[in-house]
Amino acid sequence: MRQFTHRLSVHTHGKGLYDITNQIAQFVAEHAVREGLLTVFIQHTSASLTIQENADPDVVRDLNDFFGRIAPEDNRLYRHTVEGPDDMPAHIRAALTLTQLSVPVQESRMSLGTWQGIYVFEHRTAANRRHVVLHLLGE
Amino acid sequence: MRQFTHRLSVHTHGKGLYDITNQIAQFVAEHAVREGLLTVFIQHTSASLTIQENADPDVVRDLNDFFGRIAPEDNRLYRHTVEGPDDMPAHIRAALTLTQLSVPVQESRMSLGTWQGIYVFEHRTAANRRHVVLHLLGE
């Protein structure tokens, strides 16, 4: 059993979903791990992870809009407002989605479904550099 | 350290929760893994996973109703409507719940709490066959 760890940097420019499937698939392919478990972990509390449909770009836009409705930028709702109106909604959106995701690896590939893509879900308005840790365990 | 991978098929017939705890427990019991980690991964973006109370069937009905209220079938809210009024709500419901779940294994059994059951959460109205990948690592 062997393991490999790698840290990705993902540049974001405003709220929405950023596809990182190919970068993760490349990390898995680089190491000769036929069967195992791949873990993705994002090191932030105002950005998160999600798996969504990678076919129709409208899905990821509608998803971003939904989170805008459920956690609106309205400072009257929150105590924590010093970092701007998008900050507390960002923490809520992160809590409702994923900080970590593990995917079984078979035949040296992630066992994703046909339409599944792995996304960084940015919840802040400003541009950011986000850090994602990848851990691969198997043989 | 050894590992085993298996794919379950789960037949669903409309929105709601489908208990797969026994099928997963049987997969764990079949392999002589005393201590380890079991991972469940669903290969879809309009069905998901959740752990909920397996005692009172009203809990899973109320849970399904809650998601119907929070992500209503109202095409005016969404761009992605070509696959029917239940499609974009399905993606939202999946994003709010789990695509993957890992459970520690001790004494050859999953370390579930007394009332915990593992469910496939179907978010589409039509009948579907859903695929769930199980990965067991340990010794």
Add this chain to the structure above:
Amino acid sequence: MRQFTHRLSVHTHGKGLYDITNQIAQFVAEHAVREGLLTVFIQHTSASLTIQENADPDVVRDLNDFFGRIAPEDNRLYRHTVEGPDDMPAHIRAALTLTQLSVPVQESRMSLGTWQGIYVFEHRTAANRRHVVLHLLGE
């Protein structure tokens, strides 16, 4: 490759977030695992896990308030009411957050971001003792 399992007891006294980062970090530090994967699993359906900002206590208060708004204590909304008005909202809050969380371990420490803390998210009003299983795998 070695593995270790441990069960934490967490005393809670009403809805809100309880920081367990230090207890988990101590479990990781006790075992000489340089690189690996740490899994946290909570054995309940009315309490859950979340990773949130550990710097400003207002963030965790606002987060708790948000879940109170989205899943209100209103028995007219639910069938499952026998365990009190906070019970079905507790199951909903648990379904929207995490039952399990895995964090890569590097240089004998969890790869948490600077501001990330791991919390038990209590969703019931009464005091409770909650059980959290820790599983560490690596070498």
